[in-house]
Amino acid sequence: MSLRLRSVCCVVLPALCASPAAQAMQPADQSIPAQPAPNSAEPAIIDDEEFDATIPAIDPDAPLGTVEDWDAEQTELEAQARPARDPSLSNDPMLPRLPDEPEIDAPLGPIESFDVEPFDESRYTEADDSVSKMVRYSYRIEGLDLLGAAAAGSDPSPDGAGAIRSRFEGLSALDDGDGKASNGAMVSARMLEDQQLLADLLIGECFHDATVNGAIEFPEAGTGPLVVVLTASPGPCYRFGSITFDAPPVEPEDLISRNFVPKPGQPIDAERVLAAEANIAVALPQSGYPFAQVGQRDVLLDPETETGDYTLPVTPGPRSSFGDILTRGSTVFDSDHITKLARFKKGELYDSRLVDDLRKALVATGLYSTVAVQPQPTGVEAPGGTQYADLAVDQEAGPARTLAANAGYGTGQGIRAQGSWTHRNLFPPEGALIVSATGGTQEQGASVTFRRSNAGRRDRAVELSLSALRSDFAAYEAFTGRLAGRVSYYSTPIWQKPITYSYGFELLGTNEQDFNFTTGQRDRRTYYVAALPGQITWDRSNDLLDPTSGFRLSAQISPEASLGSGTQFYGRGLFEATGYYPVGDNIVIAGRARVGSIYGADRADIAPSRRFYAGGGGSVRGFGYQELGPKDPDNRPIGGRSLVEAAAEVRYRFGNYGIVGFIDAGQVSTRSTPGFDDLRYGVGIGGRFYTNFGPMRLDVATPLGRRPGESRVAIYISIGQAF
Structure with missing residues (x-):
């Protein structure tokens, strides 16, 4: 059986993944039972002949009545079917007969005649020690000592467990509560939240079959703090099988692969995967591909071999050289002066680092409120088999x-x-x-x-x-x-x-x-x-x-x-x-x-x-x-x-x-x-x-x-x- 993974992320990288749980690895063979189409053939409950026999015959010579005749006929039928009602009954004929209560029919006396005891709300506003007392708790994690053995197939490694614990403590709701909660329900809610957190951390570390169970241990003597126990079952550490880049040829031909750090046989670590993909997105514009785009990864997990085949689509776009500088917006400098600030010349291979350098030089003049420099494709052939990419400088003047x-x-x-x-x-x-x-x-x-x-x-x-x-x-x-x-x-x-x-x-x-x-x-x-x-x-x-x-x-x-x-x-x-x-x-x-x-x-x-x-x-x-x-x-x-x-x-x-x-x-x-x-x-x-x-x-x-x-x-x- 194989599992297909559409995204890999880690809960410790919230800026890169909106919901770690939502991006956990999902089995591809999970299926929803098929529903029959509306027009599919099914056996009839009764056949047509039986249906026609149940319909009363209609006299074609009988005259049609009016709507008023129909309403009068229905009213009469309802009256015949309704049982006699006793006046003492309520409007609902299904309710039983009420007993005779003369006091109910008697008129109410004046309000002063009632002996009313004032409402004592102090019973509800005074502090109740049994309610206001905070619930104290502690927590521990079990099962992380198996991480090293699962990852390396050898003796347990405390380093892996230590890294997970450190990240968990920085994000944990239980840890953030400092061992105190208003009630037991809050402790339980924090436990459930941290179960998912720990599972996401384990999945991000290559343990994609990880499960976490939570339990609350009550003190034997009836007093003392509760103990929340999170038991982790990491399962196997999945490793990279094949690594494939779905992309057209680029120059140099190993530009994409050499900037992807993980190699086959290494653990599928979400943090390293995300960093490697970001590295590709940075390296391509630095090497002549200003319009490169990195697509959505695809990882096919195989539980039998405990490996995952990784595929990443990359669209590099045209290999480009620097073209002209164009100015837009509230112009502070013309293109000639901006050209003096640039550390590149027209026709040189595009490098995004030089574009960032130009933007910083414009900011350093102190004459802009906002300024942006963006490449624009031209489709015009440039030296070395490249295309010119113009730079559009969007300017907005600031106070001079x-x-x-x-x-x-x-x-x-x-x-x-x-x-x-x-x-x-x-x-x-x-x-x-x-x-x-x-x-x-x-x-x-x-x-x-x-x-x-x-x-x-x-x-x-x-x-x-x-x-x-x-x-x-x-x-x-x-x-x-x-x-x-x-x-x-x-x-x-x-x-x-x-x-x-x-x-x-x-x-x-x-x-x-x-x-x-x-x-x-x-x-x-x-x-x-x-x-x-x-x-x-x-x-x-x-x-x-x-x-x-x-x-x-x-x-x-x-x-x-x-x-x-x-x-x-x-x-x-x-x-x-x-x-x-x-x-x-x-x-x-x-x-x-x-x-x-x-x-x-x-x-x-x-x-x-x-x-x-x-x-x-x-x-x-x-x-x-x-x-x-x-x-x-x-x-x-x-x-x-x-x-x-x-x-x-x-x-x-x-x-x-x-x-x-x-x-x-x-x-x-x-x-x-x-x-x-x-x-x-x-x-x-x-x-x-x-x-x-x-x-x-x-x-x-x-x-x-x-x-x-x-x-x-x-x-x-x-x-x-x-x-």
Whole structure:
């Protein structure tokens, strides 16, 4: 006998099967008894001659009566057949005669004459311990120790039973009830539900003849919890016999079979079957078949051999290459600009991964409320014996303008807030205008920036900005005007690139106050600086905002000229490395090292704002902003020409919160060669609150070996990790 299976699913995959019980394996030979057709020949009860003899003869000469005559005749016949009725009887002649009851005929007296006892509902509202007491129960499963032997034909395997138990506990109504129920009927209902659940789990694991019986054991002493016993009889584990794909030839010819993981002889596991079919549905569009469809599987079970012959219909559709890009809906970009975002060219073999990549690139522009990219068949012949598949981009424009703000606090830097207004598509395509303002206790400024994203190629930006800033720190006071331009190849939260870079120019005019060691007083001086800054980063971390593994290496180099009273040429270089190492699931060890140097000019010839400083939330914590390093006679920082920094953190996260312990070190020197002879240290602890855009940070630190003028405690509040 063979059984035919039309669908295989597992109760642990509710998203893939609406009802596990409904998709259990059904025998094909179950039949419904055939019903005779309405016109089929059957023996007559009486023959025609006998039927005609029973019909009274009709006199053809007799006149027909009227309808009124017929009604009168029927009324008379009914009267003759009706027995005489006593008036004391009810209207129903079949009821017996009622006894004479004078009280029934007497009229009712007034309501006040009745002695009525008020209804006492307290008997029903007061708690009844025997009713309100919860029924307690426990449950156990028997028979799962046979799974290993049934599946492997050897000694029982605890692993199979353990997996079934784990899945059962996650879905069980009995387990979810925590051993308490309102009454015994509820316990019984949960038992019945879990019987079906356990049977579905066993069927999904290849035990397609599995049955589960349930019973309730009552305590012998009459007290104590009930015990629900589920007894499983798994039966044999069915294995794949033949595996057949009902599909036309594809290229390569093993494209379908190699993406179906189960092999003949292996158990018919519903979860693995569904995963393998999904893998085929994914692999075909990635290999040139955008219109592929996977049909309904068919499994023919043979109880005698305990095998199942598996057949899967697959309709691959035409093998296709990328065609044209078509735009529909509320158009944000035309097809030419969308083509620049695509990582494929017309005529290349279709790959759904590149289509998904294009859709993400469109989403990353921030200019869409919704966007979809769908292949469209054309029937037009393409290279390599394929057909062109056009891509239809359905667009719906979103708001192009945004307001943004951020704020933070740091010891020595004070409160700092920044807000910006951005129109991301003021100069299509993707030409943005950004107006920002900075306000704080020690910084005030404004800037205007033009930025074109995806300029000429994907993820390349061109910027031009003009800004004015006033800074009043312990190290210097400066009024700065800046004109800068930059070309950058950047990472986004959707695509974190291993290599990013930027290059550009910078023109500064800045009036700054600095301590003059020759005159012994603070002088103001105007500096004119021209620079050609460049940066390159190698990023192998796993996240831009909150990395937990990997590393980053970064180098910044800026040839500069200080103009004004004599021209000085010099170079600024800054190199940084960070690393992240996970220890378990919740602990990350992070480290950072930074080295910087300025060559070619004396410290006095370099604008104070262009020198190196250390201290602050993004530098050496425990010290105020720019506080660490050489100082003037008034104990104010003067900056230096070299920098060394290092930091180590232990980050522990629990849910959306985290605790960080850290130690930082750093040194700033007046010489160009970085030194390690006067390293200063700061230690502290921090808290983190993790959001979907990055962690909120609060760090509290103190310097070791505090010197006069240095803060005892430094506090830093900002968004993002320290590094």
